[in-house]
Ligand code: SF4
């Protein structure tokens with residue numbers, strides 16, 4: 449059934465030099481530009497319950513994953529971490545570097561956008577760095593007010609083989625390329641006379657998606673990922689903040705919020721049953737919330753999983769094609785087909801539309817919280833089940849806690 453078009457969004461083409469694209473948004477998909485949120489609630493939660501990176505808050509399971517990785521994953525992750533470390537380290541101190549050029553006092557939004565597109569970033573947008581989202585440990589680290597949101601496309605062909613090592617090579621390889629490109633772009637901004645601080649995609653200063661949405665680069669999908677116009681959630685996102693004079697972009701309604709309620713492909717295809725059909729209000733924002741504890745065990749054991757990325761029609765076909773199809777037919781492009789919904793799980797075989805792998809309860813039992821919290825949890829259980837521990841065990845426990853506290857938790861992770 450043909451739909452009435454409410455508005456048409458015009459966006460730059462996928463690559464630098466490509467013609468603009470038009471995205472028609474149907475009347476029945478129209479909600480709000482960006483995302484529905486209650487500003488006062490966002491401020492309240494940020495003050496009262498400030499967020500910390502999962503790399504710290506969930507350090508126990510982040511450490512546990514290394515014990516269940518396949519040999520190939522283990523080797524690849526170690527290699528990636530070696531290659532990535534200098535990029536993450538350079539980003540960490542990039543905000544301290546002084547400009548190398550002289551500022552003209554003019555707005556340099558277009559110059560930065562052009563340079564970023566030439567470097568290969570598919571999506572570039574400008575907004576205020578919203579400090580309400582800053583992770584606790586990074587509050588003093590963020591120096592500049594203006595955020596440049598940058599998305600680099602992960603290889604299309606490799607991504608369609610998800611979950612697989614080939615797709616993992618694309619995932620981590622894109623971050624390695626992106627880490628270097630961000631440093632180049634920051635150098636360019638400094639050459640124009642301004643400071644530039646690189647917010648690494650692997651050492652996040654905040655959840656970046658809210659700022660990408662504010663900058664009009666997409667909307668939040670039911671899979672918990674940014675759905676960008678050309679490559680959907682196949683966007684690897686990072687930011688640079690600067691004190692340069694720039695003009696902010698505006699949030700856009702691409703029709704994604706309502707489209708996800710019609711589509712639901714990722715929700716139905718998630719092997720961990722970690723995605724929820726209905727939206728909830730969370731920290732002042734209305735969104736589909738992922739159940740972390742049902743996702744993590746699958747991700748860790750099955751090559752990063754990311755079925756929710758693979759089966760998303762916006763990722764597979766691009767937003768213009770998907771929205772044009774919806775307007776013409778009222779249907780979700782590819783929904784119910786093997787092409788979009790099918791996937792193969794290591795040692796378990798192929799799962800077509802309507803079929804999901806089964807896991808028992810034990811499969812989902814993973815360590816929770818910070819390392820020291822998990823240690824306390826285990827200690828409490830031992831106390832309840834086995835009675836008072838020996839002096840030697842108590843000293844051993846104290847030593848373990850101390851070593852965790854002295855070592856501290858790293859903000860660096862594998863997003
Ligand atoms: S990564 Fe896999 S388990 Fe996790 S939400 Fe996506 S589809 Fe579900």
Ligand code: SF4
Pocket residue numbers: 669670671672675707708709711712713714715759760761762
């Ligand atoms: S698969 Fe469908 S429901 Fe899930 S994020 Fe993509 S468009 Fe939204």
